[in-house]
Amino acid sequence: MYDRIKDFLGEDWLAYRKMVESSLHAEMAMLNKINEYLFQRPGKQIRPMLSLLTAKACNSGICGSNVIRCAAASEMLHTATLLHDDVADNSDTRRGAPTVMSVVSPTASVLIGDFWLSKVIELIVTHCDNRIILCFSKCLKDLAEGEMLQLEKAETLSTTEDDYFAIIYRKTASLFETSIKSAAYAADATMETVSAFEQYAVHVGLAFQIMDDIFDYSPALSIGKPTGIDILEKKITLPLLGAFMNASSAETDDIKSQIKEAGSSPQQDRKIVDNTFDFVNRHNGIDYAKSRLSREIAIAVDSLADIMPSDAKTYLTELARYMSRRLN
Numbered sequence: 001m002y003d004r005i006k007d008f009l010g011e012d013w014l015a016y017r018k019m020v021e022s023s024l025h026a027e028m029a030m031l032n033k034i035n036e037y038l039f040q041r042p043g044k045q046i047r048p049m050l051s052l053l054t055a056k057a058c059n060s061g062i063c064g065s066n067v068i069r070c071a072a073a074s075e076m077l078h079t080a081t082l083l084h085d086d087v088a089d090n091s092d093t094r095r096g097a098p099t100v101m102s103v104v105s106p107t108a109s110v111l112i113g114d115f116w117l118s119k120v121i122e123l124i125v126t127h128c129d130n131r132i133i134l135c136f137s138k139c140l141k142d143l144a145e146g147e148m149l150q151l152e153k154a155e156t157l158s159t160t161e162d163d164y165f166a167i168i169y170r171k172t173a174s175l176f177e178t179s180i181k182s183a184a185y186a187a188d189a190t191m192e193t194v195s196a197f198e199q200y201a202v203h204v205g206l207a208f209q210i211m212d213d214i215f216d217y218s219p220a221l222s223i224g225k226p227t228g229i230d231i232l233e234k235k236i237t238l239p240l241l242g243a244f245m246n247a248s249s250a251e252t253d254d255i256k257s258q259i260k261e262a263g264s265s266p267q268q269d270r271k272i273v274d275n276t277f278d279f280v281n282r283h284n285g286i287d288y289a290k291s292r293l294s295r296e297i298a299i300a301v302d303s304l305a306d307i308m309p310s311d312a313k314t315y316l317t318e319l320a321r322y323m324s325r326r327l328n
Contacts, residue, residue: 001322002044005315009052012063016048019072023119034100034112038079041097047074047175050204050319051183054197056312058187066128066186073120073136074179080120081143081175083113088147089233096225132182139178146170150235157256159236165206168213173205196303203300204320210293211323213237217280217289228273232262242288243280255279290324297324 006013024035048071055067085091086099087106093099101109117140124136150167153159159167180201184194217239219227230237244252258272280286300320307313 001318002046002049005049005053005319008311008315009049009056012052012056012068015063015068016052016071016075019068019123020076023072023076023123024116026115030108031112031115034104034108037100037103038112041095042075043095045075046208046319047078047179048072050176050201050316051179053312053316053319054180054183055187057307057310057316058184058189058193058197061310061312062187064186066132067183069123069127070132070179070182070186073123074175074182076116076120076123077136077139077178078175080113080116083109083116128182128186131185135178135182135185139174142170142174146172146174153236154234157234157236157259159241161238161241164236164238164241168206168209169202172209173202176205176208177201193307196307199303200300200316200320203296203303204323207293207296207300207320207323210238210289210296214239214286214289214293217277217286219277228277231259231273231276232269234259234262238289238292239280239285240276241285242292243283243285245288246283246285247279251279251283293324297321 009016021035021039026032026035051067051071051074052063055063082094083100086094086101087109090101091099092102099109100112120136124133146167146169149163150171153163153167177198181194181198184197189197213230215221215225216227216230216237231240247255255276258275262269262272297320301317304313304316
């Protein structure tokens with residue numbers, strides 16, 4: 001699906017890629033070498049896809065230069081957060097390849113992330129209006145708050161469902177919202193249209209994170225990334241919350257006490273992950289998370305009801321629905 005969308009976006013996709021690379025060019029050889037390493041491992045690039053599709057849906061298929069800037073800035077911001085996350089999580093691999101942290105150093109990963117963030121600010125502040133600047137500044141605030149709230153809750157394993165949605169809005173959906181809303185502003189959309197896309201963005205972003213959290217409890221899906229990571233990091237996500245709702249207080253307390261011991265040894269960690277997987281399966285936690293995923297996707301799709309039909313709108317709808325299909 002992603003390749004079809006890139007083909008549809010055509011010259012606009014190429015312009016976005018060119019803007020990312022030109023914006024990040026530096027005079028230092030080491031910076032350019034690490035940037036090139038990252039350019040060769042770009043991931044799915046969903047956020048810039050959404051930016052460009054939104055602008056095309058708003059503006060008769062036309063993407064202006066500020067739309068391209070919003071698409072580039074959204075992906076640069078996303079990559080910067082990953083560079084920082086790799087250090088915070090001590091991650092040796094990402095997207096099946098060694099991280100900058102493991103190839104160069106943790107310090108280099110943090111500094112490169114800072115460099116990319118500085119280029120995001122430069123790109124947006126230099127060319128875009130205050131509405132777009134505020135989108136990105138709010139997103140930076142949300143990302144920091146989401147990380148801190150998640151850390152706070154991981155210490156006590158006290159995450160409620162309201163906490164969970166507050167965290168994933170800030171950590172994931174906020175950047176989807178920024179990618180889409182900024183592009184709608186750059187395409188001179190009406191306030192009604194911006195509001196519709198904002199609603200779509202938030203619920204697509206929530207769905208994206210719920211899907212990722214389900215994957216972490218689904219080793220049978222073989223998605224090419226390790227599972228059980230959230231458990232070992234003491235993150236209580238929706239599949240586990242769903243299981244808590246169906247389990248007794250004693251069972252819930254028992255599994256929480258096991259998760260608190262994560263990190264003591266590889267053998268013990270494996271046992272904790274296996275026990276938690278079993279707990280979630282026995283108490284239908286994944287089914288609960290899938291039902292909430294379906295709800296978020298439905299709200300996202302319904303948000304576009306009044307947007308004029310176009311190929312771009314069709315792709316936006318398909319992207320939202322694709323999330324649930326990936327779990328089958």
